[in-house]
Amino acid sequence: MDQPKIYAILTNNTSTTQEVVEKLLQQKPIEELLELNTLHGLLFSRSEIDRYMEEEERHDIKILTKDKPQSLKTMSSGEQKKALLHHLLQKNPDFLILINPYDNLDVATQASLKEQLCKIGASRILIQLVSRLDDILPITTDFLKLDADILKTYESPEMFWQENQSAPVIFEGSIPPPLEKLVSEHAELVIMKKVSVSFDGRQVLQNIDWTIKQGEFWQLMGPNGSGKSTILSMITGDSHKGYGQDLTLFGQRKGSGESVWDLKQKIGYYTPAITDKFKGYHSLENMVISGLHDSVGLYVQPTDIEKNLAHQWLQLLSLYDKREDYFRDLSAGDKRLVMVARAMVKHPPLLILDEPTAGLDDANAALFVALVNKIAVESDSAIVFVSHRTEPGLTPKYLYTLNPRPEGSIGKESAF
Numbered sequence: 001m002d003q004p005k006i007y008a009i010l011t012n013n014t015s016t017t018q019e020v021v022e023k024l025l026q027q028k029p030i031e032e033l034l035e036l037n038t039l040h041g042l043l044f045s046r047s048e049i050d051r052y053m054e055e056e057e058r059h060d061i062k063i064l065t066k067d068k069p070q071s072l073k074t075m076s077s078g079e080q081k082k083a084l085l086h087h088l089l090q091k092n093p094d095f096l097i098l099i100n101p102y103d104n105l106d107v108a109t110q111a112s113l114k115e116q117l118c119k120i121g122a123s124r125i126l127i128q129l130v131s132r133l134d135d136i137l138p139i140t141t142d143f144l145k146l147d148a149d150i151l152k153t154y155e156s157p158e159m160f161w162q163e164n165q166s167a168p169v170i171f172e173g174s175i176p177p178p179l180e181k182l183v184s185e186h187a188e189l190v191i192m193k194k195v196s197v198s199f200d201g202r203q204v205l206q207n208i209d210w211t212i213k214q215g216e217f218w219q220l221m222g223p224n225g226s227g228k229s230t231i232l233s234m235i236t237g238d239s240h241k242g243y244g245q246d247l248t249l250f251g252q253r254k255g256s257g258e259s260v261w262d263l264k265q266k267i268g269y270y271t272p273a274i275t276d277k278f279k280g281y282h283s284l285e286n287m288v289i290s291g292l293h294d295s296v297g298l299y300v301q302p303t304d305i306e307k308n309l310a311h312q313w314l315q316l317l318s319l320y321d322k323r324e325d326y327f328r329d330l331s332a333g334d335k336r337l338v339m340v341a342r343a344m345v346k347h348p349p350l351l352i353l354d355e356p357t358a359g360l361d362d363a364n365a366a367l368f369v370a371l372v373n374k375i376a377v378e379s380d381s382a383i384v385f386v387s388h389r390t391e392p393g394l395t396p397k398y399l400y401t402l403n404p405r406p407e408g409s410i411g412k413e414s415a416f
């Protein structure tokens with residue numbers, strides 16, 4: 001059998017990915033991909049996992065995890081993707097559409113998925129819709145780019161690679177100061193001593209010692225399922241697993257009557273899934289101001305001082321001219337910049353960014369990284385940046401790595 005075609009379609013934050021995917025799945029013709037027109041394809045994407053998860057929950061059934069005791073929802077991203085791929089291959093499609101397949105996967109899982117996809121690609125057509133050049137499989141035969149709704153083809157791979165390298169980013173101006181400084185009287189914002197967590201009798205974290213001090217810039221790394229989200233949810237107060245542990249947050253021992261509201265005041269938190277909460281008609285200006293009130297949208301009349309502060313942030317992000325536009329109409333990359341401004345507008349003592357660049361294209365990831373580096377240099381906020389990628393250009397000072405063991409992940413601190 002001839003080597004099937006392996007397509008890579010580079011997407012950016014203007015791409016109409018959804019439309020292309022729907023046409024392919026519904027066998028509607030796309031001029032540049034005519035040979036797929038009569039073939040049957042299936043979709044491998046984060047949204048498909050979410051769809052199955054919802055279906056499994058709603059009907060209390062198991063579809064992707066029939067032979068496993070654990071539900072899809074509590075599996076790590078790597079485990080979920082493996083389950084979906086297995087399920088799709090059993091249906092024997094002519095081609096598989098892969099949308100940003102490595103997002104949220106750790107380095108080792110990315111490598112093993114890449115290897116598996118290369119093997120699958122030896123006998124099946126693959127269409128990769130990826131926003132990062134690094135994610136393109138080495139076996140790719142055909143290179144395209146989806147700019148808005150225009151699908152561009154390239155005469156040679158060289159021309160594709162040459163045209164799509166992104167330029168370095170520099171922000172003009174400084175990070176706007178806070179209206180009032182939220183000073184933490186404690187130099188140590190988070191102190192974890194021998195913190196251990198288990199779920200259903202299975203140990204996930206083992207004797208975690210980690211101290212985050214004012215102004216420090218950390219990257220938190222660890223394979224899928226190693227417990228990164230579990231640690232973060234104990235810091236943000238979203239998990240009850242912090243109780244009964246030697247955990248001190250902003251000078252207050254966990255379980256000593258602290259309020260979750262007080263805790264949230266001191267933390268700016270951003271993860272891409274939060275963006276889905278803001279589907280209403282909020283202007284960019286109000287989005288930034290809502291960060292001062294910890295509200296989804298803005299329901300009070302903002303003061304001139306608040307407006308002025310939001311304008312300064314939007315100027316820094318080169319979005320001032322769009323200040324009255326709706327947030328929902330922004331590109332995905334610009335949405336993330338606004339969400340970071342919203343999380344940072346108060347200059348919280350601790351800024352947590354949980355896989356914030358997942359799904360962004362190279363240019364927007366570079367822009368995001370430049371903004372985070374700037375915040376690290378120009379503010380007193382400590383930053384915890386969770387990412388599986390070593391983000392090009394990111395300049396954290398310290399690394400906290402979780403290494404899974406059968407008796408729970410152990411942690412290791414190192415300096416960059």
Ligand SMILES: Nc1ncnc2c1ncn2[C@@H]1O[C@H](COP(=O)(O)OP(=O)(O)OP(=O)(O)O)[C@@H](O)[C@H]1O
Pocket residue numbers: 074075076077078104106199200204222223224225226227228229230231
């Ligand atoms: N509520 C829960 N019930 C049962 N198991 C859970 C629960 N929450 C997490 N786990 C398990 O705990 C382990 C750690 O999960 P966690 O989400 O913290 O890992 P992670 O490092 O953030 O993973 P990823 O990189 O995939 O997001 C996983 O094996 C997961 O299946």
